[in-house]
Amino acid sequence: MAEKKYAISLNEVEAEYQELAARINYDGSKYLPWIFKKALTLEQARVALELYISSEEVASTLGISEEEAATDAQKYQLAAIAKRLNLDKETVTRHVQYMFELGFAFPTRRGWRFARNVAQLKDSQTNTKFDEELGDQYFDLWEAFQKIEGYPTGFLWELLPRLEAQGPIFRVIPARKSLKDIPDIVPEDNIEEVLRLYETTAVSHCPCKRLVRDRACHSPTEVCLVLDRVAEHNVRRGTARVISLGEALAIHDMAADAGLVCNAQGIEAKPITPMICHCHWCCCDEFAPLVMHNIPLQKLIASSCYQAEVDPDKCTGCQTCVTRCQFGAIEMKRYAGAGRQEKFKAWVDPDKCVGCGLCVIKCPSEARTMKQVKTSESIPKEGADTAGYTTAASYRKGKHLDTGSVMTRPVY
Incomplete structure (x- = not known):
């Protein structure tokens, strides 16, 4: 230090x-x-x-x-x-x-x-x-x-009262591989469809990970997907490189394998800030302060339309899922009807699971899958008034909390 x-x-x-x-x-x-x-x-x-x-x-x-x-x-x-x-x-x-x-x-x-x-x-x-x-x-x-x-x-403490009053400002996008067997994926939860909303995709190094080198995740840093005007701004600075859709999806998959939560910068169908983050509680400057003060991350980030579920007959109790969950949504317990000698097995708390899919993609016994629990209609569309300043309409009216991020408004 x-x-x-x-x-x-x-x-x-x-x-x-x-x-x-x-x-x-x-x-x-x-x-x-x-x-x-x-x-x-x-x-x-x-x-x-x-x-x-x-x-x-x-x-x-x-x-x-x-x-x-x-x-x-x-x-x-x-x-x-x-x-x-x-x-x-x-x-x-x-x-x-x-x-x-x-x-x-x-x-x-x-x-x-x-x-x-x-x-x-x-x-x-x-x-x-x-x-x-x-x-x-x-x-x-x-x-x-x-x-x-x-x-x-930091500014997050100015934000907390608004989170309490108006709800999360970010939205989980599930790990792509966790939905591979699901037909008709909700478009807003399909990272490929979200990226197709933009003309330009570039990748840059994550500033949070770069500035906290002593971090638990030990994850790669080149995982921020910046889009359209934000991509152009960062390319001009020499801090991002333009990539194809295929490259972007490969980076997303790699980040998910590394245990990073994919999230959109805004809760709308089309993110308010053209950027897709891959975050970890140990270094993200929005996750880390909440974790430090035992405040649930669910206050900051809205769930996807999916949740993880466990097949207890396949679960071996290895606890891989427990170590990968950043939201405290997984517990080890004996299921109903299990004998006293039977192992504790993973159980998902539906009130805490945000549907990131990180536990699903690394389950060694393939005991975990994703199930749809909400529809596309639950996600605010552009112009909506729900969630106040976090929608694009209220952002344009100046009702958002301006954190001053360089990712927000590069103007030339």
Whole structure:
């Protein structure tokens, strides 16, 4: 853990790095200023702080009207920053491009902006290009931040009251192989059909897994399927590669084999955020805080239309399913009519099973199958009002909780 490896005190960090942390609502953070110091030179940090410059300040600095400045906001903003810091524009442009690729700076119609908050900053830590240059300490600091400051105090705690009032914001998509013998799969639970809703599919490294290296799942990191505008944004950053449908399905299968829960970023039939995640409780920055505080993951993630069931005659009691279930839905018990000497066998709690299928695909005795328990009608369609801010209609109206994820709104 970084806290043990490194002696860190805020008075050893330059004010610019502390101000960057304060700008994203972590004033007094022990780790974020050091993360910024590892990634940015002082000159780059000063440029980063200037990304907060307003359109009025851009116009005033350059002696032009706000209307003219708005015709090419990014160009004029960089020129204004160069003038304010007494740097040449090429240097400023190079620094901002580095921060864009690193995941610190983001292009918008109003110009470049530094990360809105720590969620956006964290979600964009997907570029392996800089890993060697940044070094192990950079990742140790991120892991310490996540476990010591992020999980206990992060945006998820702002979200919990809304989860209580309005229900989950993510939706399970079952492991494809768990449904292989089921005809007429509910389309919203068919990963292949979900991916066909989009024109472009790319794969990127999972930021959660990259930033928590000491994790129980030991799973591969290249498992985030990013789609359409999010795919284009990440390809432009050099953090994702475009893949075929077949490659995407193979990645999904590999992630399921590794014990990762496939979920859509939104509860609708077509996910609100064009991204499909494969998550584990040990490192996902939405799962992990709940697990840390013994809060059921079912509050965050809605079930699929399926549930696992067990054939007790085939079950050998090996407990493979117990170790693979992230939702506490499997218990070992004696079934009715079993003798006192008979083994305990797996039982699925229907109130806890979310239908991810991870237990089904790895059952060595093939004692587990999936059964349909809901219909497609139970899944909100685009434009629905159910579940409040989590639907696309309410998202467009601004009623969602804006976590600031880079996966949400890249705008060019």
